[in-house]
Amino acid sequence: MAAQSFNSRYQVIIILVSFALLMALGCTLYRVYTPWNLSHDQIYLGTFDAKAADPSLFNRDSAFHDDSFFSHYLPTFRQLLTFLRQLSGSFEAGLWLLVPILVFIYALGWGILLWRWHHSLWIALLFTFLAIPYRPAPFGEVWGVAGVEGMVARTLVTAPAPYLFLIFLSWLKEPRYWPAILLGCLTGLGAFIYPLTPLSYVELFAGLFLICHWRDKSTWGMLALMLMIFGVLAVYPGTLREQQAWAPGLGVSFDEFRNVVQTLFKIPDPWHSFQGNKLIRHLSLLIVVLAIFGGRYLFAAPDKKGRAALQLWLWGGLTVVYLCWRIVGKGAGLSWLYATLAVYVIFCFYRQQLQRQDWWLLGWGFVTLFIYLVSAYFMTVIWLHVEYVPLTTWVVEHRRVARLIHPFSYLMGAQAAVYLLPWISQVLRNSLTAVQVEYTLITLAMFNRTIFWVTVLAVSLFEAGRHWSRRYGPVLAGILWLTILAGGYFAGYVSVPGSQELFAPISTFWAFSPDYLKNEAELANWARQHTPKDALFYHQSAFFRYRARRSITHGHPTWGETGNYRTTAIVNLYHRSLKLQEAYKHPESLVQHAARLKADYIVIDKQEGVKLNLPLVFENQRFLVYQLQQR
Incomplete structure (x- = not known):
């Protein structure tokens, strides 16, 4: 029997490793036969890398004229990208090198996790396949590793996630010190690559562990030790962007800064509006259900605890499933999976058969929703009333924790x-x-x-x-x-x-059409070949800046373009972008602004319907380029 069991485990390991290799190969080759473009984050990372490799680039650019824009941005990850570029010969090829490695690590981890959880090879393979593709989450976040188009810093700390989940679930089952120490060390070291995702892991682990073991005082030291180790390791990379010395400029008030951030992130005003703020409605539903059925369970008589627990499972479970679907699952095309979860919650209530794993999974979904909704709401309330600039990072970034709803849906599914x-x-x-x-x-x-x-x-x-x-x-x-x-x-x-592709059901990486990007790539290639290296273009495109290796007068008024600055620079860059883009409505003003900035070329989208009395030096189906001054 022992030999048969050993052979069975050995066969399962071979199948899981083979499947992970197949997924790694498939995801790597997938984009060979399908078109792809660098994502917004990759565009900026590529520009950072180009500037670091050749400091003479972008010397007249609105944001990249020096390295203050990116010198404190994820230095460990940027060093890795530099190494991969040197190894492969280009930034894009370096990203390709990451795909098979991370997909293999991630797929094998999910296969092992699901096999250990359910001892079903079919389940392990099916849900590993579902977990690999990029699935969108709020605020431009994704979960998954399948492809070069989403290969950024957070992907590196997403790939080992199933192994962390495996360690955590074993710790949840049998509280000991070594898993707590290991989780604290691994998540703390992960913060050097990308601080936010490891922080989300630690919050999830701490919240769920506290719910399951709060009565056992002997476990409190384990939890405190994990948090302390993570805090010691993560405090430097987690606050690095706040330590940067920002370039001096005209002073702006905190209210001006706050208004710009509210506009960029569409933060409702007033924040407490029940009709205008979906976050409040979601938070209210979660708290009301928890208060009613959680309170009923806590205060129920001993002989009625079982019935109260079942009611908490039913209504709490349906609420968690609904909110997770509404916040993440619906937009990711996973409605069928969430319908299955709702049926399962009702099925368990009807059968009155609940295992410890069921409560763990329900707790996973609840803790994720809690740290997302409660933190996002109350931190924003504080930020709206307290002039504390570093809190801005928490307000605009911490909401990305909602991406952890995806692994909850896979495990519970x-x-x-x-x-x-x-x-x-x-x-x-x-x-x-x-x-x-x-x-x-x-x-x-x-x-x-x-x-x-x-x-x-x-x-x-x-x-x-x-x-x-x-x-x-x-x-x-x-x-x-x-x-x-x-x-x-x-x-x-x-x-x-x-329709959307299977491996990217909803596009979260680029907002422009393929035709637009094709025409802008033609424009960038022309600029790179036929204009001086220090030429300045009156243009708004970060894509053009990267592909052409040329300076631009302004970028899009987004957090990606301004988020590495604080107060003065963010406000100035934001208003500069709006003013220069508004000039396209008035040709005379457009030329005056370009001349004042000493731009060499003006790029016009034909859809603007603008023509200038200047030498036309380039034209394609989408763009016109006028030369403002001879060099």
Whole structure:
């Protein structure tokens, strides 16, 4: 028996490693056959790297004329990118080198985690596959590692996440000091790459551990030790951007600075508006349900604790699932998965069969929502009334913790599949393997609405046909195949080209159309080949700046363009961008602004409908370039 068990584990390890290698190879080659562009973050990282490699670049640029814009921005990660560029020959190729490594680490970790959690190889493979692609979260965040287009600092600390979860769950099951020390060290060291995500991990671990073991005072020291180790290691990289000495400039009030940040992040004003602020509605629902059913459980008589716990599971679980779906799952195309979670919550309540793992997972979702909603709301309240600049980073960055909802949905989705499908197979009087195949087909189809409903209809017809008499069997079989063919044709030739890709269900990386980027790439290539290295372009595009290696007069008024500065620089850059972009509405003013800034060229989008009485030196389908002065 022992030898058989050993061989079984050995075979599982081989399968998981092989699957991780396959995913790494697939994700690496995927973009060879599909177009991709650098994301906003990668554009800025590439510009940082270009400036560091050649300090003479961008000397006349609005933001990159010196290194104060990026000198304190993720130095460890930038050093890694420099090494990869030197190794591979280009910034883009360096990003490619990260893809197979991180996908393999991440896929193998999820496979091991799910296998250890459920001892189901099918579950491990299916949900590992679901967990790999980039899935969007609020405020421009994503979760996943599948591809070069999202390969940034947070991806490096996302890849080892399943191993941290595995250590944490073992600590949750059996509180000991060594997992606490290990978690504190690993998350603290991860902060040197990207501080925010390790902080989110620690908050999740601390909150869930406290909920599960707060009555056991012997565990308090473990929790304190983990937090202390993380704090000691993370305090320097976590506050590095706040330590930067900002360039002097015209003084601005904190109110001016706050107004700019509110505009950039669309922070509602007034913040307490129940109608205008969705965050308050979500927070209120979570607190009300927790107060009612959590309070009922705490104050219930001993003989009624069990019933109160079941009610807390039902209504608390449905609330957590709904809020997680509303905040993250709906926008990521995961509605089918969250519908399964809701059914599972009701199923467990009906069966009155709850395991410790169920409460852990519910706690995971609750803690993630709590640290996201409560922190985002009350920190913003303080920031709106207290003039403390460093708090701005917490207000605008900490809300990204919502991305941890995705691993919650994968873990609980796997739990739901393990317990629901045997019951469904009994109801349908079908084999468990057949039901697993049907569930897999529906789950993999959920990212395209048309394909999803065609798959659901096909599975439903198949199941209905099995229970009808033989007389109608051939008729139903014909209807089934015709439905599949017709639906497949419609989905393939009508829906799919206009839908989102499986590996990136919702575009979170670039806001411009491929045609726009193609034309701007032509413009950038021309500028790089036919203009002086120190030429200044009256243009707003960070993409152009990076591709052309030329200075621009202003960038887009976004946090990516201004977020590495504080107060004075942010306000000045923001208003400068608005003023210079507004000048396109008045050709005379446009030329005057360009001349005052000593720009050499003016770039005009043809959609602006502006023409100038200046020498035209470049034109394509989208852009015109006028030369302002001879050099």
